[in-house]
Amino acid sequence: MLNKNLYLILIISFVFGISFWIGLNVNLLPDEASLNAPIYDELFKILFIIGLIIFIGMTLAVVYSLFKFRKKNNQTGDGIALEGNLSLEIIWTVIPSIVVLIIGLYSYNIYDRIGGMKQLNHNHEMMSSNSEKIWAGISQTSDNEITKNNLSVEVSAMQFAFLFNYPKGNFISGELHVPVDHKVSMKMESKDVIHAFWVPEFRIKQDIIPGQPTVLNFTPTKVGKYPIICAELCGPYHGGMRASIIVQKESEYEEWFKQNKKMEVNV
Numbered sequence: 001m002l003n004k005n006l007y008l009i010l011i012i013s014f015v016f017g018i019s020f021w022i023g024l025n026v027n028l029l030p031d032e033a034s035l036n037a038p039i040y041d042e043l044f045k046i047l048f049i050i051g052l053i054i055f056i057g058m059t060l061a062v063v064y065s066l067f068k069f070r071k072k073n074n075q076t077g078d079g080i081a082l083e084g085n086l087s088l089e090i091i092w093t094v095i096p097s098i099v100v101l102i103i104g105l106y107s108y109n110i111y112d113r114i115g116g117m118k119q120l121n122h123n124h125e126m127m128s129s130n131s132e133k134i135w136a137g138i139s140q141t142s143d144n145e146i147t148k149n150n151l152s153v154e155v156s157a158m159q160f161a162f163l164f165n166y167p168k169g170n171f172i173s174g175e176l177h178v179p180v181d182h183k184v185s186m187k188m189e190s191k192d193v194i195h196a197f198w199v200p201e202f203r204i205k206q207d208i209i210p211g212q213p214t215v216l217n218f219t220p221t222k223v224g225k226y227p228i229i230c231a232e233l234c235g236p237y238h239g240g241m242r243a244s245i246i247v248q249k250e251s252e253y254e255e256w257f258k259q260n261k262k263m264e265v266n267v
């Protein structure tokens with residue numbers, strides 16, 4: 001009996017050990033390019049580890065059962081039926097309940113840390129001028145950080161493109177340019193159907209809904225070019241509804257901004 005328990009403990013330790021090792025060392029996600037990304041990835045790692053524990057544990061149990069409960073040579077029936085096992089039923093109810101509860105609370109904490117539970121209206125410059133209702137979105141993560149460098153952009157989504165309006169420069173761009181390490185505050189509206197603004201490298205996604213403006217705030221942390229993908233099936237060319245976000249050094253961004261501003265004046 002002692003031997004059996006020892007084996008069981010060893011196998012469980014092995015399953016947990018290998019799951020943690022894979023979960024912490026194998027990265028399935030793209031670059032982390034915004035302040036939200038490392039926070040979101042914490043949750044992903046935990047979910048990945050839990051998934052691995054269940055997958056490896058179940059696979060081992062199935063393989064063990066294949067050999068242990070094989071039909072014996074002279075066996076003709078299934079044997080005596082098993083009826084009820086209270087302790088087993090308590091275990092398989094209590095453990096998953098605790099796991100689900102922990103995941104729920106932890107997800108709430110992560111959503112709060114990326115700004116999902118904050119008030120949506122009070123941070124946004126464009127919104128203070130008119131008292132338009134903002135229906136949903138991700139707010140800014142902290143009020144204490146620098147807000148003077150806020151970049152405000154208005155996003156219009158339509159079948160099948162995104163357009164970015166820079167109110168301060170009074171111009172519209174098909175590419176979203178932003179300076180690295182600056183907060184970007186976007187107000188998003190749809191001209192037709194529901195779209196979704198998704199940047200995998202930033203770990204952000206927000207629906208864009210006709211008649212119900214939404215907001216999305218983020219801070220890019222890595223210079224580079226990243227895809228913006230529409231993540232809501234919005235029509236026959238939904239798959240082609242893509243744009244780019246270009247994160248630049250502040251000086252380069254200023255240069256780009258000036259050039260576009262000038263063009264508008266010349267016209």
Ligand SMILES: [Cu+2]
Pocket residue numbers: 158159160194195196230231232233234238241
């Ligand atoms: Cu779309």
